[in-house]
Amino acid sequence: MLGLCFHLGDHNDRHAAFFTVATWGSLALSFGVTDLFVITQKPDLLEGFGLDPARVLRLASPHTLKRSPEFKDVPLVQLVTKNHDVPMQDLRDFKHPEDAIYVVGGEKNGCPENLVDNETSGFVYIPTVAGRSLWAQQAASVVLWDRSKKEGV
Amino acid sequence: MSKYLIMHDVEDETLVHNPAAWADIAGAFDIAHVFKVGGVQEGAFVQYGPEHSIPQKFVCVMTPAECQEAGIEGSDLLAYSHPQDATYVFGPDNSVRGWHGAFAGPDTDYVCITTPGATELYSFLAAGLVLGHRWFTAQS
DSSP, rough: OOOEOOOOSSSHHHHHHHHHHHHHHHHHHTTSSSSEEEEOOGEEEGSSOOOOOOEEEEEOOOHHHHHOTTTTSSSSSOOOOOOSSSSSEEEEOOOOSEEEEOOOOOOTTTTSSOOSSSEEEEEEEEOOOOOOOOHHHHHHHHHHHHHHTTOOO | OOOOEEOOOOOSOOOGOOOOHHHHHHHHHOOOEEEEEOOOOOOOOOOOOOTTTOSSSSEEOHHHHHHHHOOOOOOEGGGGOOOOSEEEEETTTTOOOOOOOOGSSOOEEEEEEOOOOSOOOHHHHHHHHHHHHHHHHOOO
């Protein structure tokens, strides 16, 4: 399986939330993501977007993903900025797991609010000028494209 | 050495048109200038005009379907060797749609982005792939 977990962010209105979800959804479809997870404190914002909760959208946090029997054995690949104190790998050298859930942080902190332990997870950073961070969606697309090319797709 | 990026033909304001996303991707991957052609003026974009001197080596970013539609044989991004000094051209969102008649010429390069899925990438995401690839290959 290929999962992608993102933060919905601090949207207070459905209009902004819709565009965020639509962009993530488009990104997921572009890269063949099978499961799209949304971390949000406001799930009601997502109602009526026409997404199929059973196939595309699940509400989660990184920790609940690891606690879920369905996904507990799936490696989490967490995208981080280089200034985090975790054993991270350069994307260019990273070997993507066959099954994986990629966890992307919110726009403001550039990293999942609560990083999951690294026992079954990997931390990956994208090298940039002076370690500058990317928008979460841009970071996700760079990593998923890297995965697809390393798989020869 | 100057590096440039152009986004063109953005006509409305949505989250994915946010100038900050373009500014951030440019800063992260060593792009000196972001221009915008057409559409409304917003945020940090500089509206491109004849007063600007930019490299006339254009790199238009497209999907394979767009290359086929335009009858252009584009280069796959993975194998593409980036020019030292160039103007990268990206189109409006819902598509990378980088081809534009104003930038067509004998020296124009056309780069295709292939993804496993059926949908096209938003242009601000395509920019991350192209400029990231450029930066990574320049560093290696």
